[in-house]
Amino acid sequence: MAASDKAGKNHLMALGSAAVLAVYGAGFVRTRAAAERFDGAEAERRPAAPVARMDTIAPAAPIASAAPIAPTAPVKTPTSTVTVAPKQELAKPGEPKVQPETTKTEAPVAAAVTPVDTAAVVAALRDGTYSGWGSSRHGDIQTTVEIRNGRITSATISQCLTRYSCSWVSALPGQVVARQSADVDYVSGATESSNAFYYGVVEALKKAK
Amino acid sequence: MKVSRFFRTPKGLLIVVLGVLVGVAALQTGARLVAPVVMSAVCAAMLIDAPIMRLRRGRWHFPDGALLTGLIVAMILSPHTSWYVSAATSAVAVLSKYPLRVRTANIFNPAAFALVATFYIFNTGQSWWGALPELPAIAVLLLIASGVFIVQRVNKIPVVLAFLGSYYLLITLAAFVGDPARVAELYRAPDLHAALFFAFFMVTDPPTSPPRHRDQLVYGVIVGVVSYAVFELVGAVYYLLAGLLVANVWEAWRRWSTANRPTR
Secondary structure, eight states: OHHHHHHHHHHHHHHHHHHHHHHHHHHHHHTHHHHHHHHHHHHHHOOSSOOOOTTTOOOOSOOOSSSOBOOOOOSSOOOOOOOOOOOOSOOOTTSOOOOOOOOOOOOOOSOOOOOOOHHHHHHTOOSEEEEEEEEETTEEEEEEEEEETTEEEEEEEEEEEESSOGGGGTTHHHHHHHHTSSOOOOOTTOHHHHHHHHHHHHHHHHHTO | OOHHHHTTSHHHHHHHHHHHHHHHHHHHHOHHHHHHHHHHHHHHHHHHHHHHHHHHHSSOOOOHHHHHHHHHHHHHBOTTSOHHHHHHHHHHHHHHTTTSEETTEESSOHHHHHHHHHHHHHOOOBOOGGGOTTSOTTHHHHHHHHHHHHHHHTTOHHHHHHHHHHHHHHHHHHHHHSOGGGTGGGGSTTHHHHHHHHHHHTTTOGGGSOSSHHHHHHHHHHHHHHHHHHHHHTOOTTHHHHHHHHHHHHHHHHHHHHHTSOOO
């Protein structure tokens, strides 16, 4: 009797495991195209060697949501020149998504940031205030960019719907003003949030052209 | 208790398993990066718990529970976390065990409670690096094998299946009914690894989860449903942990009502 009970329980466990696997498999297949879109967009933006930036960014105080962030000089000087990648088909912004961010563990290197055809960007900008949403697999960020006399005078994270507090990427708006470009550093441990911010600025600057 | 015998107990085995996972994960994540987080979390937890146990029990005990709590906290926090934030988080975890109790057991899973609390206090990030998400995909088999090994030892297979089943069922329904992009990452690293680590090593925590299989099924479903609801409605990093905390409350209520049931 005890043996048959044990066998019955084992069958139930096996059945349960199979059911979980089947449900997981169905969802995995259903979401494969969306995951590939994210991968494609990320690959396009990502330089060969992402930069570890935790030495420059203190993830402590939450960012003031609407207040413009004063321009600050980038801590490390950009080196390489890469054109701004337009945002690809990404998930519609507006809903928070929550996924753990993969931790980047590369040793800090002197900035491999990716500006900029700055002159081309600035020359084409119309004065005004423009907003744009950036998406990443870890959530969405809305940025607001102010243009005066054809130059970016302020950049703000106006809405933060990422998994992490946007204090992790609080240095990035200052980099937009300092570099006059959407090309900002990656933040180790917040690579996806950096991407969302980047795409938000790209979207806002598109509207300014 | 002899050391060799201790390492045959569920707690001893879990310490070994988590130690192996930390070692393997550190190969990829970087031992120098994770060492401060792990050491500060573990040392703070043990240094706080040991004297408390001495006061409560009247003699010194090895704080094995605190060691486990510290390890779990460290394996979930981002390895970029400052050592003092890591230490503070595990301190909150250990201290939460004592004021919040029903009968002889703590109500909340200490690590889950502390990680949610310090999310608001310190803006702590969570990378779940100890679940091996940065290793090649095959590493998930090591996570599953070690998890199944522990879960069998503590007789908690139903709660794991109930959690994973309800959680992925809701996500899969969302993927078919709504925009698949919103949940795509939940099926992939590091979220998959986080869910498995959570299921094997946190949902099954013996003091805070029910022993009977029928109650385990209810408990697992509560964790899965609430985790998904928090993911959808709040969109916060701690969605899995929030599900566990709500289920902890249900289990505390169940224990309390069982203890206070009138006897004939």
